[in-house]
Amino acid sequence: MALIPVEEARKIINNTNFEVKKREKDVDIFQALGKIVTEDVIAIKSIPERSLSVMDGYAIKYEDYLKYGKLRVVGKLYPNTLNIPELKEGETYYVTTGSPLPTNTDSVVPIENSKLEGEYVIFKGEVKKGKNIREEGEDIYAGQVIIRKGTEVTPYHLGILLQQQIFHINVSDLRFAIFANGDEIASFENPEKNKVIDSISPILIKILEKFGSVKYMGVAKDDLNDVIGKIEKSLEISDVIISIGGSSVGEKDYVKRAINKLGEMLFDGVTVNIIKRGSVGRIQGKPILVLPGQVVSAITAFHEFGLSVLSNILSANLKRFVKSTLVEDIYVNHSMDSIYLFDVKGNSAFPLRWGVGLYSELSKANGFTILKRSVTYKKGEEVELQLFI
Numbered sequence: 001m002a003l004i005p006v007e008e009a010r011k012i013i014n015n016t017n018f019e020v021k022k023r024e025k026d027v028d029i030f031q032a033l034g035k036i037v038t039e040d041v042i043a044i045k046s047i048p049e050r051s052l053s054v055m056d057g058y059a060i061k062y063e064d065y066l067k068y069g070k071l072r073v074v075g076k077l078y079p080n081t082l083n084i085p086e087l088k089e090g091e092t093y094y095v096t097t098g099s100p101l102p103t104n105t106d107s108v109v110p111i112e113n114s115k116l117e118g119e120y121v122i123f124k125g126e127v128k129k130g131k132n133i134r135e136e137g138e139d140i141y142a143g144q145v146i147i148r149k150g151t152e153v154t155p156y157h158l159g160i161l162l163q164q165q166i167f168h169i170n171v172s173d174l175r176f177a178i179f180a181n182g183d184e185i186a187s188f189e190n191p192e193k194n195k196v197i198d199s200i201s202p203i204l205i206k207i208l209e210k211f212g213s214v215k216y217m218g219v220a221k222d223d224l225n226d227v228i229g230k231i232e233k234s235l236e237i238s239d240v241i242i243s244i245g246g247s248s249v250g251e252k253d254y255v256k257r258a259i260n261k262l263g264e265m266l267f268d269g270v271t272v273n274i275i276k277r278g279s280v281g282r283i284q285g286k287p288i289l290v291l292p293g294q295v296v297s298a299i300t301a302f303h304e305f306g307l308s309v310l311s312n313i314l315s316a317n318l319k320r321f322v323k324s325t326l327v328e329d330i331y332v333n334h335s336m337d338s339i340y341l342f343d344v345k346g347n348s349a350f351p352l353r354w355g356v357g358l359y360s361e362l363s364k365a366n367g368f369t370i371l372k373r374s375v376t377y378k379k380g381e382e383v384e385l386q387l388f389i
């Protein structure tokens, strides 16, 4: 099979029917931290639930203040007050920070700007209309999406969920199996001297755990039957399989040959440097992601093809993009379009050193993009970058 444009590969993945259940589980929100939500989480109440005072002071109707100058203090409200009174003409209530406000209140005057005179209060300094109130729904309104499907749950979401008294949510619970390939590679679980330790699987395992559980199947030998054996075992226990290395066309690259024996390749690489050998197969309806053995290639191919596969399965859009400005010129000195890594800081995109296997650059990167071959991109030009998850 020939290399195809990356846009075509995306279309193929989007239009493929993977027979994988959208596995999810209902978990305690603390266990949901770092996991991907499988449906929109909706606010069940507005925050604040009703208008609140943001100062200790007096709840007034501004017109009454103008009309009477002094207002009669008829009660006090606190944050735990449940019965909300109505503010009648010429009246005021003492309120504390966080108290609900009487109906008809349109302003709160801080206590520093007031003076009690018997049962009345008079105001000093400038009284401003509409001040010192936190409006109902100002933060979140009932019905609003608070965590969008496909988003990772963060500690900040925890705060919102607790305020909403939502204690359980659904998160993705897909099962992954991952293995590396190559006689020279040793499992990271049992490092061996004089071998190359599998230093790519652990990165992907940590990323994939956002989506469910991951079983590390170890390392397949450069042997067709061994690779087939790893894939067959993976099929028994997982929904999505990830293979690292052995993706090329060399005499010892068996992954694609094994897939073609057990199922089919959806495409066999793209015309983009660094992810050129990345591809996707399907066996018994399940996706198998073929990632190149170089670390930058494997991780960017996962973000390109892997997130397309997972978006398809979870019916969510998992890719995150940001527009940013190049801080220096980049000349794409390659015969193919190519992936470039970036350190994106605010509106500035700092290009990192180009290379398929640069762990150091990958560790500095938080995004990447595909730039066109033989084009010079100018400093100040805007580019759209895909962010790492």
Ligand SMILES: Nc1nc2c(c(=O)[nH]1)N[C@H]1C(S)=C(S)[C@@H](COP(=O)(O)OP(=O)(O)OC[C@H]3O[C@@H](n4cnc5c(N)ncnc54)[C@H](O)[C@@H]3O)O[C@H]1N2
Residues within 6 Å of the ligand: 180, 181, 182, 184, 185, 196, 197, 198, 199, 200, 201, 244, 245, 246, 247, 248, 249, 250, 253, 274, 276, 277, 291, 292, 293, 294, 297, 356
């Ligand atoms: N004749 C051609 N040769 C190559 C082509 C091509 O089009 N024609 N494509 C090149 C491209 S592009 C890539 S990418 C690589 C893909 O290679 P593989 O996926 O087959 O990777 P390996 O050969 O297995 O390994 C490459 C390199 O990385 C090390 N490696 C592999 N897996 C791991 C791991 N899990 N942890 C750490 N290091 C790993 C491995 O030892 C090799 O040094 O093919 C080009 N060749």
Ligand code: MOO
Residues within 6 Å of the ligand: 272, 273, 274, 275, 276, 277, 278, 292, 294, 297, 356
């Ligand atoms: O898939 Mo390869 O890493 O294009 O460079």
